[in-house]
Amino acid sequence: MTDKIMNLPPVSEMMRNSGLEPKKQFGQNFLFDLNLTLKIAKSVPDIENTDVVEVGPGPGGLTRAILMAGAKKLVAIEKDKTTEPILSQIMDASDGRLNVIFGDALKTDLSDMNKSGYAICANLPYNVGTELLIGWLHQIADGANIKSLTCMFQKEVAERITADVGDKQYGRLAVLANLIADTKILFDVPNTAFVPRPKVQSAVVQIIPNKNKIKQITNIANLEKLTAKLFGQRRKMIRGIIKTDWEKFGLTGMERAEEISPELFLKISRNIDINLL
Numbered sequence: 001m002t003d004k005i006m007n008l009p010p011v012s013e014m015m016r017n018s019g020l021e022p023k024k025q026f027g028q029n030f031l032f033d034l035n036l037t038l039k040i041a042k043s044v045p046d047i048e049n050t051d052v053v054e055v056g057p058g059p060g061g062l063t064r065a066i067l068m069a070g071a072k073k074l075v076a077i078e079k080d081k082t083t084e085p086i087l088s089q090i091m092d093a094s095d096g097r098l099n100v101i102f103g104d105a106l107k108t109d110l111s112d113m114n115k116s117g118y119a120i121c122a123n124l125p126y127n128v129g130t131e132l133l134i135g136w137l138h139q140i141a142d143g144a145n146i147k148s149l150t151c152m153f154q155k156e157v158a159e160r161i162t163a164d165v166g167d168k169q170y171g172r173l174a175v176l177a178n179l180i181a182d183t184k185i186l187f188d189v190p191n192t193a194f195v196p197r198p199k200v201q202s203a204v205v206q207i208i209p210n211k212n213k214i215k216q217i218t219n220i221a222n223l224e225k226l227t228a229k230l231f232g233q234r235r236k237m238i239r240g241i242i243k244t245d246w247e248k249f250g251l252t253g254m255e256r257a258e259e260i261s262p263e264l265f266l267k268i269s270r271n272i273d274i275n276l277l
């Protein structure tokens with residue numbers, strides 16, 4: 001089933017033939033190494049029985065790997081229309097498994113994929129990676145049937161997603177991600193793997209939504225307001241930011257946001273209404 005994909009010319013050759021050049025404004029840093037793209041695609045849990053969404057297929061290096069790894073169906077969302085000549089060749093070789101949507105992933109409604117559920121696998125554009133992730137986490141909390149996310153992020157963002165309380169990178173993103181899912185860095189990817197080569201290093205992160213955690217979240221807006229307020233002044237003691245009875249949460253009020261665990265943030269957000277403070 002994947003023979004036709006394997007017989008396509010290498011990604012670099014397809015780019016040369018179609019005159020496609022990487023564009024900075026779309027955050028384009030491409031992967032050409034099939035060993036690496038296959039390693040990412042094969043990290044998607046149960047990929048052979050799963051529909052996959054890829055954000056930003058670009059010239060299709062990872063797209064081909066996801067198809068070769070056996071994804072049941074792949075929906076790829078790409079903002080840069082000039083990739084069309086290459087992506088349509090991959091579509092033709094995909095035996096109907098690949099569907100490309102040209103548009104902005106930040107505005108694409110995927111709710112019709114909720115019935116069977118889907119995995120997200122992407123080498124994300126750095127300029128919108130965090131925004132996309134926060135959007136997906138909110139959708140998951142609202143019931144979207146996203147089974148897993150296996151995505152490349154800038155290393156610094158990967159560390160902010162997976163940070164534990166007390167870590168230097170611990171902040172709003174870690175609290176939100178860890179209250180909704182189980183997260184881990186799968187492996188680092190050096191900047192030499194990308195064309196063009198970015199200044200920063202990268203890492204592939206796996207995020208698996210956790211139903212037991214999600215059902216504890218009753219008011220995500222209040223939780224987000226709380227973390228924004230406390231991490232907004234992260235060097236300040238919490239009693240100097242919010243006046244409340246901190247002792248009922250087992251705190252003195254002299255702690256800083258970075259010392260409060262995700263579970264404790266959740267508990268506080270369930271008991272105080274930030275709008276009333």
Ligand code: SAM
Pocket residue numbers: 026027028029030031032055056057058059060061062063077078079080103104105106122123124125126128
């Ligand atoms: N998947 C390809 C690879 O690994 O070689 C390309 C990855 S590149 C880091 C990011 C891709 O996302 C680019 O193709 C870019 O055009 C696309 N992109 C950027 N912003 C986007 C958005 N808002 N919606 C959809 N695609 C976007």
